[in-house]
Amino acid sequence: MIDYSLLTPLGWTPFFQQQLDFEQFEQNVGARVIAQHRSQLIAFTGEDDVVIPITPNMPAIVVGDWLLLDKDNHYVALLERQSSFARKAPGSKLEKQHIAANVNTAFVMMSLNNDFNLSRLERFLALGNEAHVDTVVLLTKADLVSDYQQNLASVHALASVEHVFVINCLDSSDVEQLLPWLQPGNTAVLLGSSGVGKSTLTNTLTQSFSQKTGGIREDDSKGRHTTTSRALVKLPGGAWLLDTPGMREIQLVDSQEGIETTFADIARLAASCKFVNCSHSNEPGCKVQQALQDGEIDERRLNNYFKLLREEQRNSATMAQKRADDKALGKYYKRTQQTAKKLKGR
Template sequence: MEEFELTLKPNLESYHEHEKNGLYTYGWSPDWQTAFDELELAEASPGRVIADHGHKYRIVTSRGEGWAELSGRIQHELGDRSAFPAVGDWIAVRFMAEGGNDGIIHGILPRASRISRRAAGSVPTEQMIAANVDVLLLVAALNLDFNLRRLERYLVMAWNSGANPVILLSKADLCDDPERYVRETESIAPGVPVIAVSAKEDQGREQLEALLRPGMTVALTGSSGAGKSTILNWLAGEEIQDTQEIREGDSRGRHTTTHRELFILPQGAVMIDTPGMRELGLWEDGGGWSEAFTDIEELGRNCRFADCRHEREEGCAVKAAVDSGELDPKRLENYRKTERELKYQASKEQVRQRNDRKGKGKKDARRGKGEERRRLTLERD
């Protein structure tokens, strides 16, 4: 993991230089200050969203914690719900009272990374999970619910986000041979660190804490019952999130965490805990799909035909790898399935955007006609 860790090293010198500013504890940096200054919002102060409660946000600023809402203007300008503040976003706030902590959000700084998925429903929409995450911990429990295909989907989401993925195989104390599962997981996650952990037996703490440097933002995601809140409490050294026992019959859990929230860890990093997901609908492909299946993509470069679909074509290197046992046929099947899903989602999104543009065009035309009628009325008068 040494090379991976080096790529995550924050500017600790800047951190220690400014650590008296409370926001640096939450990941603030000179780069974020530059981005904030570029907004050119008078009488605004920087802050970070630490919890999302729908239309109200728990925030932290140099004054401490408070509550905030979006200004009417920015709500209108943002339009799409996915552009609204998410946990981890850096924001520009104008306080409602002198010396008070509550305020109105008048700006959102450009996101360095965005963790999102497709929201449930027939209309394709993006649901934000967290923003400005440096390391995304994909948590999978070593029990009856362990599923490599599901992990592949989470990796697509992670690589699309811009964050660095790390896989945590939780509840290792329930497994007779966790190293076997580590090897299996490494086979479907080339280049991604895989750590077997057990909060009960304090296993894997040293490897995990190596990622929790001051100034880093780490997020937990995974299925319900995977043990995310337990990991957070374990690392924090106290019960800051409620936990529940999973069902013994099928190892499925319930949603203990009901909203996304950011916590400061004693190791110096901040961690975002998120509600468990029953299903993960993929949203957009910014190269994450190819990155998650990089081994198949590399095999495909050796196919006889450049446009090989890896089905029945002669000289297909991917099919040859399946026949020889080098590639798991279930992995190839998931490769195709997620490709179809992303293409279908992209086509639906294009239709939605086209319809939105048509609707906006009609609205602008009606507004223009109304203004013209008012002008002619004024001229007659």
């Protein structure tokens, strides 16, 4: 019998175990994807690294996923995810791009210098809230600004933010504040723009210098892109960390719940408006507009809420139509092939 206890330190839980029937439990082995390349995946079985070629008939697989392999280490199945981070693919592609899977905590990182942007932070928060994981905000580069207290207060004021830390990614004592979310077997992902300190934090947590680091460009306070791929790394305490490439474009898709959670204060007001179909512009009895006039909510935050909802609805509707078109096209091809087979013998 395969010893599944070897997978527990990798994050294997009853959630994944209960997906296996008796035959699968006896004949297959679980493996976690720890690295993803263009044509192959690297999965870890608890004992060995396994190279798995990516084939056209495989589903979209991402770092953090759990796979079933046969005894020859060939791909059998992708297990259901406990959590998943996804966005609309950058550019004009009409598809969803998965970022990470089976994560317990998202560390959303943002620098306190001129690149500080609350609206961008809310995008990342919506991503984390949609995945139903603990979301912790890490504010970096405090040494590059003379006074960051106002920016810190504005982050604390966001409705869905519970944990906020100002950290020096090079200072191990600062980083120790994150240990409650880095228990053995847990998985954390670092999210944020380029240059906010993700690779530096990874090096401090792993007590190594395996990740290249880049500074902040002085002319515009933008970060330099240093991480170019996704991989799980094991931390000395037994947790797993996923450093992601800096993402300049976060287009939300299938994320309405995440947006509503991120803007919970506004969502509650919207639900109590006089009219069910209130557009929150100039209707009588609009609780949202009343709260705006009373100074209870911020105009920037309200505008960003509407912006993200419109974007999410547009992207989700467009992709749903594409999936429907692809399904119809697949059925057409199948009917054509069946008709061709029938006519072939005549």
